Amino acid sequence: MSDIRQFQTHPEVEIATESPLAYSRQRSGAPAITVSSQVMLRERPFQGHLTLRGGAIVLDEALRHVLGLSLPSQPHGLNHDDSGERSVQWLAPDEWLLIVPGGEEFSLETRLRDALGDAHVSIVDVSGGQTVIDIEGEMAHAVLMKFTHYDVDPTVFPVGKGVTTGFAKTSAILRRSSASRWELVVRRSFADYLYRWLLDAGEEYGIGVER
Amino acid sequence: MFHIYCPYCEEYREEEEFHPKGQAHLSRPEDPDDCSDEAWGDYLFFRDNPRGIHHEMWVHAQGCRKFFNITRHTVTYEILETYKMGEQPTITAETNTARPAATASSADDRAATEVKGAQGVQA
Amino acid sequence: MSQSTKQPNRLAAGGSVDRTRTLKFTFNGQAYTGHPGDTLASALLANGVDLVNRSFKYSRPRGIVAAGAEEPNAVMQLGASEATQVPNVRATQQALYDGLVAYSTNGWPDVQKDLMSWIGKLGAPFMPPGFYYKTFMAPASMWMTYEKYIRKTAGLGRSPSEPDPDIYDHMNRHCDVLVIGGGPAGLAAALSAARSGARVIVADEQEAMGGSLLDSRDRLDDQPAHAWVTTALEELAARDNVTLLTRTTANGYHDHNFVTLHERRTEHLADSAPTIEGRRQPRSRLHRVRAGQVVLATGTHERPLVYGNNDLPGNLLAGAVSTYIRRYGVIPGRKLVLTTSNDHAYRAALDWHEAGHEVVAIADAREAPEGELVEQARKHGIRVIAGSAIIEATGSKRVSGARVARIDRDGFKVVGPVETLDCDTIASSGGYSPVIHLASHTGARPTWNEEVLGFVPHTVKGVTTTGGARGVYPLADVLADGAEAGAVAATAMGFEVATEARHVPQATVVTEGAACALYQVPHEKPTLRAPKQFVDLQNDVTAAAIELATREGFESIEHVKRYTAMGFGTDQGKLGNINGMAIAARCLGKSIPEVGTTVFRPNYTPVTFGAVVGRHCRELFDPERYTAMHQWHVEHGAEFEDVGQWKRPWYYPRRVNGRLESMHEAVVRECRAVREHVGILDASTLGKIDIQGPGAREFLGRVYTNKWAKLAPGRVRYGLMCKDDGMVMDDGTTSCLGENHFLMTTTTGGAAAVLEWLEMWHQTEWPELDVYFTSVTDHWATMTVTGPEARKLLAEITDIDLDRESFKFMDWREGRVADVPARVFRISFTGELAFEINVQANYAMHVWKTLFEHGDKYGLTPYGTETMHVLRAEKGFIIAGQDTDGSVTPEDLGMHWAIGYDKPFPWIGKRALSRSDTRRTDRKQLVGLKPRNPEVVLQEGAQIVFDPQQTIPMTMVGHVTSSYYSPTLESGFALAVVKGGHQRMGETVYLPMVDGTIHEAEIVGTQFVDPEGARQNV
């Protein structure tokens, strides 16, 4: 075995998967989106999530080389590739979150490790432990204001920013990937709590869930 | 409710994202086996508890998870600076002797102190 | 119930109520009407309701005094149904809505015929301040009985007895400038700040913004003042950078400009928040605001004068009289006498006169009052009696007269004959107190300003006080001051404020004469013998009480307040505190600032618990964390145990012969399944930390007590973690995945703390070690398959070679389980053959279900935490936090084998183990206990003694930490800590129980089942 043991989590055959919100939809339902819905939710599960830790310079080089994506060097930076399907986000001075289409994460990790050589870094697959919830609609930021003490005024939270901060009684990652879309990256075990919180807080605005 | 400048996130965040971790700049004795019980007890349990300027360690638990230091006045609760682990404070009780040791009524002189927090301090 | 449709005190015109619409409401069961725009107080006054409550201590009749937050008397019970009851609502701040139901909070059988008033009248002389400290002491045994009766008189309103049907929420807000108060100063500040581009929030507690301008006689830009309010609000509302919040009270100012704003969203509409298109909306909302700058434009509160019987219904604040007339079109009486120390209060007399009612006289305490308002009054033919004041009101349930006399303020005596004037209303004004509450919430002490005759706020960083709140009173000055304050605040936030942004309207200038200092009005009799002169109306604190307190040696104002209860009501002494201080100062021969200062605490006005709680209640009180198999557990009838925030299956009761198993039955069955066949546990909640880097191995050696230098890839080791005081904090297994790659597991409850612990040591002490820690708790789902049949079952669905030689105990392997890539760890917490299967959580349900598809024939049984506890205890495996309590060392646990004393680095906890107390041989040590009677299951927490004959207090030598019935042993058994227990094997200890029985048990080793460990090694 090598110094670091990578692990391909995906089976070679088709296997039924359950997203972190599978139980929640059954327990709490998913209110339909109507014309009067001012807030809409959508889960985007089963993506590849990798936590990168290490020095910014080597990681940036490797990431450019492998994905053509540059590492945000400034706090709270969020970069997307041209397709918009792959993103890398600053989490801490030595930590970034890479989100890619589901299934890419293993080979991506391998390629990154190849590119990184002996550099002291850590790459950890956390795909099973996180999911992404999109929040859209004219009152999306109002729901977020109930949800987090972070300043989510669209005039001061630009597109391309992402933060880890408190949401109700836990924490999550909030990103603004486009003018109209906010993304919450939540941990699996807290997903149900956060989902129920969103439904409750969004009731006033006719919140609906894309099914 | 403190508004704390995280020197790693480079912005102010709400107190709820942080955990206080006690006195800053404690260091574990290099050779514990050489310590007397007295010295080891001091390291474990005896902390500065000033009424006035205090250096304390906090962790940005709901953010970048980094530990850092804060210089804070324990009566006015004013945060005078925040700085990264490994750096030294620029404001101490000694450099700040212009301010009298605070007494119960001296929340008054809160206005007198300048905040250096926003930029943090690069050592 | 009779219906009164007339509103005898409603003026035909004036005010901003909508006379075209009628609202019905009831007060004390009597039906009344009012109009949109009314408060409950203005509607009651319009209906001629004088008596609204009985006082707290003396049961004296009380009426409405004020028109805002400072009202002490009109404190009501609201609510049409049991669940919607709200205690202690101030009628002056409650908008009238159709169907409102209100009751007085005191008075029995009712407020008119209150029997308690007789007790109040007869008993009053015996109830000086602090009387309860001086009596009810004999005999000692009677206090609880006395107290029962004292408590019966307690309180104002009552709590509902049913849960709240409404919801509440929070809104976190950020702004550059928060303006508190939407009166002239606040609006001017908001305009100048907003025009600079700053993000501005304006909060005002009233139903409409405008503050004093809503009932002002002044004109702005040659229009009525309220017209300018409309213009200003239109401009602000049109701006994207401005948020206007009406019915929103700034209740607490906290450190670093954090302010809580309580917005009453539906309390003006109905008893319970109406739904909108079937959707619930919050009854009220708490805004948690972090402001760059705060502008306090909170205005003033008028102070009443303190004279005899000043609490009779019909005694009002002068300003309140104006407000009721001008804003609500209500005149609260027919014949008015005004008693004042200043010009401003003359407005009440002028408004009264203009409303067509009689102003009998104005008693002005100043020798030579002069000023435009005084002149106007004289011009109207109103009698002004200079150098005089009302010394006493007369009447029984309503003012019927005013006794006016010439007074010597400095000598504190009446110096002329007393004239009794016939009247039904007395308006009084002793000046104005800046509303400085918020500025002192963080401990800054206000200072007395002799010119203003009031306390003004001390400077607070990031806060600008403006207008009346800092003692600026003429309207033109207030507007200019407000505009300046807004500009200062915006500038401080980096915005440029142009000159034209500070534009304010032109105000008419009214010249006012100087006010004089007057608080308590002297009476012919000394204070202790005079009719009651109230200072704090809500708490029935009189001038005499304050005098008495000072006589008894209570000289600090804090002592006076506490001894008399002054300022401790729901109005927090907004009317009375300054008067009380002045009276204390007079009694002590000191000046007001010498007596002390006044501090306020949040809240400015009371806030509903529900609003503070917001959504963090009921189902959302605390997160519930679930594993990927949770739904299966629910569907299979699991009972759950709360472990930290996780919901873990506790046991799975089955329906047997139509009856659900008890926990004991289920656990016996589950235990047997594991020991005899195979069981499965959802172990996903264990904390899992991925550790990478060349420094990982060294790091593990420093934070664990045992050795890690030689753990090879493919191997797993148990580790024990201490704090530097030598006490066990957590434990778990760590696997070597690669030379520089480890997977650490922690206890379920300890996961977050351990990760933070590792980060702390790395970041603060050993940054030179190249290592990174990442939580993977949620990424992996973990299922433990354990029991003699575990290998057979797993073999059916895995490609991993499970042979005991190639996959040894404490090895891990990777491969496929149910086609899903898995890491399988051969570790055992049950003492049986066991495999811990880890798969990516999204595939977990498939793997779990597949195991059951194949497991049926082996008797695969899901088991919960209770069975897990029994099985591990039979093996003597500890649970950190249950068998340890922060005072237990690894040595105490008998885990010498896990202590690497000879490791080169002085690992965390090592040094502390050689302190004198940790070296004692009679420390409490972990042992097994075998009850002499096998049917006995000792109580967890039972205390242990060596000598059962000893009388109480007995010498306790330890306690039971874990105790269960073992289906394997067919006996109860326990783990316990016992003093010097390791050296006492075979000895008998005793466990005296609450019911008097004393259990006997033998001290034995901690491994009850398979001490050789053969079963897990098969």
Place this chain on the structure above:
Amino acid sequence: MQRYSGFGLVKHALRHHEDWQRQWRNPEPKTQYDAIIIGGGGHGLATAYYLAKEHGITNVAVLEKGWLGGGNTARNTTIVRSNYLWDEAAALYEHSLKLWEGLSQDINYNVMFSQRGVLNLGHTLQDMRDIQRRVNANRLNGVDSEVLDAKGVQEIVPIIDGSKRARYPIMGASWQPRAGVARHDAVAWGFARAADAYGVDLLQNTEVTGFKILDGRVVGVHTNRGDIETRTVGCVTAGNSGVLAGMAGFKLPLESHPLQALVSEPMKPILDTVVMSNAVHGYISQSDKGDLVIGAGIDGYNGYGQRGSYATVEHTLQAIVEMFPIFSRVRMNRQWGGIVDTCPDACPILSKTPVKGLFFNCGWGTGGFKATPGSGHVFAATLAKGEPHPLAAPFSIDRFHSGALIDEHGAAGVAH
């Protein structure tokens, strides 16, 4: 001393209350005292009282930098109980509880000690194990205590939500019937008046600015009103103890933290016992005036500002509404904060110090008010004899070096 009684009250009423005497004098400081107590809070005043009453030492001054009883005595939530886990702590608090039981009569001042019982709720299996352990220990130590199940809790407090609906349903509780509440200010005033009657000088607005130490022994104190000689000093200054220890040249294992409390508006009686919950973090009782008196947890940072973080208050009210959903529409009137001096093991320090003649009584954390008479009683004995009273002996500073801590975090967990 004018004796207080119901009869006396009537007599004074007939004279329009014009003849009440001062409850204590306002004397000038003398130049020398046999003993000086620094800190005029409940503990300091009790110490002075028992020094005079039990040990005949009456040439005593209490130095108070502000007003008597103005610190934590005036700011706590007045809970009195003795159901602590460890023998040493239980003995000390039970000693105190016994003194509470006769206190009003002893000092002729009704401190309104109301033995309405205290419930400590358990919400998890581990809570219940800890409760059983503590109750068993209490009983064998002679402290009244019992374990109740959820039904038993509901019987005592019918308005509590005992259903399974709760996020952390109530599983049971410990119940100490002799525990209760008292009127905090009256305790300070009653001890002050009784000590004054023995001739103790209560010096308010008198701040100690330093110690006179000769050859390792204290010989006097410097104050803002001049120097005073004495060879025995007892420091009872709670949150400020660290500052005074600094003046004497040594450190204490103490940190001063904010501890917050709040009250609702007064309401008709609805809750006639004390309910505490460590697990959901809140405790509550209803005063004789009708306020719900609610205590919050300790803020984690050091602070002398007599205020803490708003989030702490939010969490506490969440817990209260979780336990008592019917209080959702009740309104919070006031909040405030005190400064609690906490030791690493959540137990106090009653100890000699490196300076001879100088003793410290501090570190009570959240347990201070309930200990007032007991603390004063054993500390007075310690000062009088120069050696720790047997109940005080385990609480020496030495334990932080030997490791013999008395870890009461379980029993003291949340403030109370």
